[in-house]
Amino acid sequence: xxxxxxxxxxxxxxxxxxxxxxxxxxxxxxxxxxxxxxxxxxxxxxxxxxxxxxxxxxxxxxxxxxxxxxxxxxxxxxxxxxxxxxxxxxxxxxxxxxxxxxxxxxxxxxxxxx
Amino acid sequence: xxxxxxxxxxxxxxxxxxxxxxxxxxxxxxxxxxxxxxxxxxxxxxxxxxxxxxxxxxxxxxxxxxxxxxxxxxxxxxxxxxxxxxxxxxxxxxxxxxxxxxxxxxxxxx
Numbered sequence: 001x002x003x004x005x006x007x008x009x010x011x012x013x014x015x016x017x018x019x020x021x022x023x024x025x026x027x028x029x030x031x032x033x034x035x036x037x038x039x040x041x042x043x044x045x046x047x048x049x050x051x052x053x054x055x056x057x058x059x060x061x062x063x064x065x066x067x068x069x070x071x072x073x074x075x076x077x078x079x080x081x082x083x084x085x086x087x088x089x090x091x092x093x094x095x096x097x098x099x100x101x102x103x104x105x106x107x108x109x110x111x112x113x114x
Numbered sequence: 115x116x117x118x119x120x121x122x123x124x125x126x127x128x129x130x131x132x133x134x135x136x137x138x139x140x141x142x143x144x145x146x147x148x149x150x151x152x153x154x155x156x157x158x159x160x161x162x163x164x165x166x167x168x169x170x171x172x173x174x175x176x177x178x179x180x181x182x183x184x185x186x187x188x189x190x191x192x193x194x195x196x197x198x199x200x201x202x203x204x205x206x207x208x209x210x211x212x213x214x215x216x217x218x219x220x221x222x223x224x
Contacts, residue, residue, distance in 0.1 A: 036214075041219075043214050043216035043217055046213060046214075090156050101212065102147060102159045102162060107156050108154070110154070
């Protein structure tokens with residue numbers, strides 16, 4: 001069966017510090033991968049999605065970046081965090097190449113920037 | 115991709131009552147999906163209804179789709195306290211991406 005992992009679960013970082021959040025998927029090959037951000041009590045904002053290694057699309061201009069160094073690994077990074085980067089970050093995957101794209105979400109990382 | 119808009123934003127009911135949430139979207143779709151999110155957790159896929167389907171059931175969940183009105187509804191029958199969560203719809207017309215709205219926050223009081 002497929003599983004998706006995110007770490008860390010929670011993170012408190014000072015403004016201006018770097019960020020690296022990691023997401024890995026097991027039990028599937030060539031998945032589509034997604035990063036979302038959710039502000040408190042709000043909906044999800046799609047940040048990045050990837051249909052393959054080194055194939056990443058950015059949905060929202062910001063000081064975040066994403067990389068996919070391996071087929072089932074998706075990393076969200078920042079060189080310098082802003083207060084507005086605080087939120088709940090969710091990684092998701094879906095089966096690539098199909099017609100219907102149900103997404104499966106990880107447990108999330110709660111980031112607080114102080 | 116397009117974003118669905120859920121209505122109401124918040125809903126509070128007693129255990130045992132039915133809960134109905136609505137979703138509207140703007141352009142044609144291939145399918146529409148409903149997800150649930152418990153507080154502080156990731157989203158969980160509940161049900162997918164294809165554009166050529168009008169109604170679909172899964173346990174206590176009933177989803178309808180009216181493509182002429184560009185709307186969908188999610189009905190939870192005989193609600194339980196454990197159904198307390200946020201519910202999101204995701205209309206899908208592009209395949210690779212889903213866009214989620216603000217969701218409906220459901221509170222089921224025991």
